[in-house]
């Protein structure tokens with residue numbers, strides 16, 4: 001894909017949280033030319049503030065921006081901007097175990113465009129919000145076919161974090177919630193036979209000591225939590241496979257769980273398909289609980305970070 005070079009990203013500045021001014025003809029509000037990221041800062045018991053793998057978010061934003069014909073900050077610029085923002089908001093990072101500071105980097109076309117063309121001006125901004133630990137409880141998922149999600153066909157934007165990926169899921173999610181489900185499990189758009197993703201998290205199945213997750217080859221978001229959990233699971237001795245996972249296998253699995261920055265590792269207690277509800281193991285001695293504890297342990301520095309995932313920059 002050929003994209004315009006665009007502007008260089010310059011040093012940014014910290015400003016108090018507030019509304020921003022946009023032209024009515026800004027690319028973001030007319031054509032959705034915008035990409036987002038999401039990551040968290042945690043407070044350790046000894047009062048350090050750590051960021052979990054921010055370089056991975058920087059790399060993913062670059063890939064998303066390229067797909068949407070936008071210039072993007074370098075990895076160094078991205079990480080530095082995140083660090084500065086977190087430092088300025090460090091009093092909002094909750095105590096260990098009580099939550100984290102959610103960080104939302106946002107890159108958008110703010111130049112005016114009336115015809116269909118990439119903007120020539122872009123804005124990169126970051127805001128933060130303290131969030132509680134995610135205790136939604138086990139999920140009740142319902143399977144939906146391709147008709148409900150236009151983004152994950154081949155050549156679509158399912159593999160990037162485009163701002164336009166999310167509102168098309170609202171209708172199906174609202175319908176599912178009205179029927180008592182927590183979220184939707186989408187199938188692949190090509191065959192409708194394999195599991196792909198939940199609205200804003202990746203999916204795994206467990207059968208014995210084998211853990212499988214669909215391959216991130218363009219139709220699903222390559223989650224940073226997904227990648228981290230695969231590495232942790234390998235270290236814990238599980239057999240981890242990235243492969244197309246047929247729906248039948250999910251229905252036969254011992255456990256099903258979701259991963260994402262917001263949900264961390266969240267088990268599904270049930271999946272409903274064709275009005276049939278299948279239940280899964282959750283709880284203290286489940287595989288998903290072991291993986292959850294290890295990941296949160298690393299993120300809050302109570303388990304040794306042997307992989308160098310935490311960026312610990314902000315002492316007391």
Ligand code: PMP
Nearest residue numbers: 200201202221223224225260261
């Ligand atoms: N899939 C989708 C569609 C998402 O929005 C997210 C959240 N970013 C994920 C998966 C999980 O990605 P990550 O682990 O990087 O948060």
